[in-house]
Amino acid sequence: MPHTPTTRRAPDRGRSLLGPALELVHTGRAPTRSALTAALGVTRATAGAVAGELAALGLVTVDQHPIGSSRGRPSHRLDLAPDGPVVLAAQLHADGLTVALAGLGGSLGEPVRHPLPARTDPASVIGAIAEAGAELIRADHRRCLGAALALPNPVREPEGTAPAALTFGWPGDTPAAALFAAAMAAQDLGPRARRPLPTAVANDANLAALAEHRHGAGRDARHLLLVTSGHRGVGGALVVDGRLHTGSAGLALEVGHLTVDPLGRPCPCGNRGCLNVETDPAALLAAAGRPSDPTGQLLDQARELTRTADRDPAARAAVHQVVDRLALGLAGLANILNPDRIVLAGLHRDLLAAAPDRLPEAVIRHSLWGRCDQVPIAASALAHGGLVGAAELAWGPYLADPQGVAG
Amino acid sequence: MPHTPTTRRAPDRGRSLLGPALELVHTGRAPTRSALTAALGVTRATAGAVAGELAALGLVTVDQHPIGSSRGRPSHRLDLAPDGPVVLAAQLHADGLTVALAGLGGSLGEPVRHPLPARTDPASVIGAIAEAGAELIRADHRRCLGAALALPNPVREPEGTAPAALTFGWPGDTPAAALFAAAMAAQDLGPRARRPLPTAVANDANLAALAEHRHGAGRDARHLLLVTSGHRGVGGALVVDGRLHTGSAGLALEVGHLTVDPLGRPCPCGNRGCLNVETDPAALLAAAGRPSDPTGQLLDQARELTRTADRDPAARAAVHQVVDRLALGLAGLANILNPDRIVLAGLHRDLLAAAPDRLPEAVIRHSLWGRCDQVPIAASALAHGGLVGAAELAWGPYLADPQGVAG
DNA sequence: TCACTTTGTGCCGCTCCTAAACAAAATACG
DNA sequence: CGTATTTTGTTTAGGAGCGGCACAAAGTGA
Incomplete structure (x- = not known):
């Protein structure tokens, strides 16, 4: 029975309320001090001390000027400090890179988009991201406490390597x-x-799910399933009890190879009718008989197609076909994961908008025991979910221990 | 912004080490006081106080007589009190009911099996279980602190109703x-x-997974996926970071309707080739061309078949076919859940025993990016997983707050 | 203006835990 | 066989976090 020396100190159990308190303000669940008191389940005295400490750390302002209330003494407002620290959020897309600074509360500065560098090897691309990010950080007057990057491929944990970065043909296990x-x-x-x-x-779908859970269409959901379709296949992510389930190696929720049509189109994985090839932009365009320009913007073309579904019968039929396939996949996932909310992003978001009744009905029909009849299927609410999620990732350590900002 | 009165007390944050400490002893990870010190990450003084308190509660004995060690002063042994309290664990099967008393540490008394009562309506069956359990409790000299029941059907949380208790034809939403x-x-x-x-x-597969995670083949796994096949279809369960993932309504891991053979046998759900109908006892017998006596013990017959696979070519072919289907299902689940261990129980356990190489290889082949090549696929280690899991469920509140045993 | 309600604040005390120094019980080595 | 070394148990003092309480403050409603 070998075990570490002896008296090893735990990361102080004390100060346990500071993190939860900041998280409550961060997610907008504690707009006033009395709301903080109630949400933390502590006495007013304790909540006051905690709020004071967050203010001392420069993260929160306690505004004496009250907000109109019902009866009794109005509670002080709690706001995130406008000049508080920021983090860098970055995202790599198939056709560019985006960087932005983000404060607490899910607030995002104006995202700055750059084209990809000429060479798309890992070091060049990531170097370009870092350069764009550093420019932003230098130009801002606020303190930058961290940086996080959303990638369009799986990221293995805890190594932080990309086992299959297909978009740019990066080698396996790119660090x-x-x-x-x-x-x-x-x-x-x-x-x-x-x-x-x-x-x-981290992976962009995972981060988008985290962002939707904290600040978007997944608020106050316990188990949130996010499914998205972009340029390259279908991505999924799951938030369980407020925390990302990335699996034991960070490779969970690779949902692209669920079978949704046994006689469907062949998939590179060897099977037929995978969610990946049945519900991606190319599949929608093909179902409508549109020539999919291989060099063009498939995603934009497919999105446009969903918007014409109300007047173009061929488009409508294509949308219905793909929506039915998607519903089968979502029902299969719901049978396994039993989320209490499903959020759709990317092309799937547009499919939901084009078939707001058909999609939920089909999901309910294919799920067992009506386990989905109470599960809202919502459109993603964040325009830059990946960036907001990257910010969440960068803020993570400070939300867990706000004292860290003073380090 | 309506919120509860004001000064609401949280369930005392203090005494936070008592629960983790008992859990460490309970799972066998702290056989000595110094191991407890190391595992809790506290000072020896604190661990001593905690151990003393557990002893005072009558849950643990601190044995001064040392166990042979290396150097230095030998540490005191920590054992679960032999005459400590017990809980009642009960399980309902398709063909009978079982009850047993269980102490801490996953120890189970001799299970007592009873036939089903003549009438199989919910009240009669559950009444018979309670009666058999009460008999056990009365006959024992130890204090009984709780009871839990494992059911062979989904259990909706938090209502505790059975939405689809097919085994006995119970009505939907049986409470x-x-x-x-x-x-x-x-x-x-x-x-x-x-x-x-x-x-x-709770559901029996969920409880079996909990039991395997704490005391069986899933020890020190972070994310454990358990898949089992019994008399009635395939059951799945997932333990995430040590806690059961039962989904938002307790209906997660209904894995029986994953498609593993697009051209396979029809399933009552409407599709073809569901895991349920392709890897259950009837499917194995059918694959071997055996007449499956509908009134007989399909599970026992199928188990017997797996044991003849090494000398009977027809049996071997049948096992291989079903194993390949099962592997496809497991790979699909692994792609979604990314567990770091997979435990097979029921008939699937026997299939693994009959094809100990073919099954893991097929799972790895069908999973993406080799995410399964490090994932052990193990046979369940507990003969009565459902009962042990029911005991875990009953112990739950006391493991979270050992002070509760004094109530 | 006077209840009444709700919230903020200061002070005390309790509980849990760390730190430090010391005592105890074994092994390793002469 | 005795002593140094190592590892563990124990005692004590002290600190940090948080609840309880009493009181003050700031609104609404009659």
């Missing part, structure tokens, strides 16, 4: 996290950024 | 939890049982 950390470390971040700047890398 | 609570309350439990006796009801 994305290490590359990003090194690239950020090599940048000039100006005088106000934390050195070394903590960095993190 | 199983309420019936069990009432049935136990109506029993004479002798002088030592807690009154009222806390009761709980």
